[in-house]
Amino acid sequence: MHKDICEILISEEQIRTKVAELGQQISEHYQGKNLLLLGTLKGAVPFIADLARAIHVPLELDYMAVASYGDSTVSSGIVRITKDLEGPIDHKHVLIIEDIIDSGLTLHYLIDLLRRRNPLSLRICALLTKDRKRLQEIECDYVGFHIPDRFVVGYGLDYAQRYRNLPYVGILKPSVYEGSQKPQTEHQSPAER
Numbered sequence: 168m169h170k171d172i173c174e175i176l177i178s179e180e181q182i183r184t185k186v187a188e189l190g191q192q193i194s195e196h197y198q199g200k201n202l203l204l205l206g207t208l209k210g211a212v213p214f215i216a217d218l219a220r221a222i223h224v225p226l227e228l229d230y231m232a233v234a235s236y237g238d239s240t241v242s243s244g245i246v247r248i249t250k251d252l253e254g255p256i257d258h259k260h261v262l263i264i265e266d267i268i269d270s271g272l273t274l275h276y277l278i279d280l281l282r283r284r285n286p287l288s289l290r291i292c293a294l295l296t297k298d299r300k301r302l303q304e305i306e307c308d309y310v311g312f313h314i315p316d317r318f319v320v321g322y323g324l325d326y327a328q329r330y331r332n333l334p335y336v337g338i339l340k341p342s343v344y345e346g347s348q349k350p351q352t353e354h355q356s357p358a359e360r
């Protein structure tokens with residue numbers, strides 16, 4: 168285990184099993200449909216890479232990157248696109264792939280924006296969803312794991328851009344971020360998100 172991690176919340180093995188299950192469900196639902204997997208940069212990269220290989224119907228991959236604005240204590244909920252999709256989606260069934268739903272602000276913004284582009288359908292798949300009161304409610308079609316409201320890193324999730332390459336999801340030792348701001352979504356500075 169990495170020295171900055173105090174507990175492994177979801178092991179590599181648990182992730183592997185869950186990704187296979189989700190891949191199966193998704194394959195069944197999108198049989199014969201023009202599927203686009205839309206990954207959110209950067210956190211969802213390991214998840215979409217594994218999930219795409221567990222889906223056994225034809226699909227396309229594309230990515231969007233969004234950056235949040237706001238002061239350091241309260242998220243404004245204003246999100247800016249820093250990388251957009253390559254083309255229109257009005258003839259595609261879009262499945263958004265997210266690593267985690269925390270406050271709900273990122274997905275709320277993304278869903279709103281994508282709906283206006285008239286995809287044939289729009290669904291959400293999130294590996295993790297935090298058990299907390301959200302700033303925006305999100306209806307998620309595929310969920311990997313419900314997790315407690317702790318600061319987690321690994322398998323794509325970062326703290327100050329680090330730990331994304333850990334193969335599991337773990338809880339970060341408080342000593343790592345003590346002295347800096349509390350590393351929760353709505354408390355993180357835009358530079359760190």
Ligand code: PRP
Binds near residue numbers: 209269272352359
């Ligand atoms: C994280 C995470 C989700 C989002 C969830 O991304 O990957 O995309 O925050 O938080 P929310 O539900 O409170 O909006 P982040 O903005 O840190 O960018 P990253 O993926 O590049 O780490």
Ligand code: MN
Binds near residue numbers: 207208209210211266
């Ligand atoms: Mn993200």
Ligand code: MG
Binds near residue numbers: 325
């Ligand atoms: Mg982040």
